Amino acid sequence: MKNHLVILFLCIFIDCGAAQLHPPQEPALKDVFKKDFLVGAALNEGQFAGTNDNDCEVALIKKQFNTITPENVLKWERVHPWPSHYNFGPADRYVEFGVKNKMFIIGHNLIWHNQTPDWVFKNALGAPLDREALLQRMRDHIFTVVGRYKGKIRGWDVVNEAVDEDGTLRQSPWLKIIGEDYLLKAYKFAHEADPSAQLYYNDYSMENPPKRAGALAMIKKLLAEGAPITGIGMQGHYTMDWPTPRDVDETITAFAGLGLKVMITELDVNLLPPSNSHDLPDALQQALARRYADLFKVFVKHRHQITRVTFWGVTDADSWLNNIPVPGRTEYPLLFGRGCALKPAFDAVVAVGRQPF
Helix, strand or coil: CHHHHHHHHHHHHHCHHHHHHCCCCCCCHHHHCCCCCEEEEEECHHHHHCCCCCHHHHHHHHHHCCEEEECCCCCHHHHCCECCECCCHHHHHHHHHHHHCCCEEEEEEEECCCCCCHHHHECCCCCECCHHHHHHHHHHHHHHHHHHCCCCEEEEEEEECCECCCCCECCCHHHHHHCCCHHHHHHHHHHHHCCCCEEEEEECCCCCHHHHHHHHHHHHHHHHCCCCCCEEEECCEEECCCCCHHHHHHHHHHHHCCCCEEEEEEEEEECCCCCCCCCCCHHHHHHHHHHHHHHHHHHHHCCCCEEEEEECCCCHHHCCCCCCCCCCCCCCCCCECHHHCECHHHHHHHHHHCCCC
16 A cells, blocks of 8 residues: 555656656667767658658658768769759758758769769760760769769768779779779869868778778778878678678778778668568567677777768668569668667667767
8 A cells, every 4th residue: 555655646746647658768879879970871862852751760860860871862873864964953952951950961972883874974976985075074073063062061972882892993984984093083073172071982892801902902092192082981781690790890990090081881781581571580680689789889999980870771661672682572671660660779789889988
């Protein structure tokens, strides 16, 4: 009886009903890691243009993240689809969203072998451009796009995925027509267009020793030539067993050793083998949580070298890994499930962020 009276007395003063109606809010990743690095996500057009049917995703973005990257709207084929036409509408809305929500805005990307229209490398007759003509086309594109968002987009993935798996330079049209110095030219053009912007090199699988060695050699050479590179983006498209935490640790250390900041730019964890299920078994949920915890322990260890961790997508429903490699495949690579539900992986990452280091 005495215990019941105590509970009744407390409820009068703290409003137990209200407490039940308003449970404690989940922590925000940007707050948990505010002393370590920025935390962000890649956004699709519906999420920043107000055309997404799922309002919870927009609320989640605003609460959880302090930096954003566009999935597609600043890639050449979207922003500059024809020689005489730029499509700035979607990119403008992306930048407006970031400015309004006081986020660190990333531009992705300027020079890539993929998602670049064929016309970029051809003249009006359909023949391959010569070196000088392609350099001029590159310069015009970079000055137009970077210049438009000068002072708003604060970091650019200038060159994306220029190194092949064996560590050699990718035989892209950029390399074949211009030559190896297309890399240096791209960074110099971007710096001229916005001297205050941070300029990055971004690539995947650099945890593999041959590719890492090739990328390190390329970046060292560019820095020696005066390229204004300020950071390295390790994409972070990982699986459950690759790369090892040690691989990630060594790769961060190697690039930081060049005097550059490091970013994890496209983080997700592919739960192979393919699945068509819409429910992730609890055992896999817990395994994914452990995997993310192990990765974030490495990131926090390198908090003085890492400036940003960005997830490639907001919820599992948005992930580019859905329907790959077969139609109908359902993936669960992120911290937030379909419908914005918190997953055990979210709790595991937060727990790492709250540990004293």
